[in-house]
Amino acid sequence: MDRQDKVNSGTYVFAQPVPFEKAFPSIKSLQIKVEIRTGGPMDARPDVRYYTSQNPPGEYVRCPRSSCTDGGWCIGDVLREMVAKGETSRKAGGICSGQERMNRSSFRKCLTLFSANITIEYA
Numbered sequence: 235m236d237r238q239d240k241v242n243s244g245t246y247v248f249a250q251p252v253p254f255e256k257a258f259p260s261i262k263s264l265q266i267k268v269e270i271r272t273g274g275p276m277d278a279r280p281d282v283r284y285y286t287s288q289n290p291p292g293e294y295v296r297c298p299r300s301s302c303t304d305g306g307w308c309i310g311d312v313l314r315e316m317v318a319k320g321e322t323s324r325k326a327g328g329i330c331s332g333q334e335r336m337n338r339s340s341f342r343k344c345l346t347l348f349s350a351n352i353t354i355e356y357a
């Protein structure tokens with residue numbers, strides 16, 4: 235198999251993301267509400283996202299700020315930890331891992347705050 239064949243078959247370039255039910259086979263149902271405060275902790279009008287086992291989150295909940303680079307919060311880590319411990323509910327949160335471009339040469343840390351209520355029912 236030469237390089238072009240590998241590219242064509244997709245095995246070389248793209249790694250398939252693991253489907254949610256494969257990544258978390260023990261989860262029967264899932265409810266997640268995530269509040270996203272782009273203005274920091276005092277933001278009174280958060281963006282709210284809902285996820286379920288039919289509409290699961292990705293590894294990251296993306297930061298909605300257009301000025302933010304590579305932003306998001308890794309909810310996958312939280313879910314894996316909850317499943318490992320058999321937890322059925324948790325409040326979790328974190329700050330965006332992205333950076334905001336101020337001008338051509340300077341960045342500051344993005345202040346978007348994520349806070350989630352997660353409920354899991356196990357099979």
Ligand SMILES: [Zn+2]
Binds near residue numbers: 297302331344345346
């Ligand atoms: Zn951000």
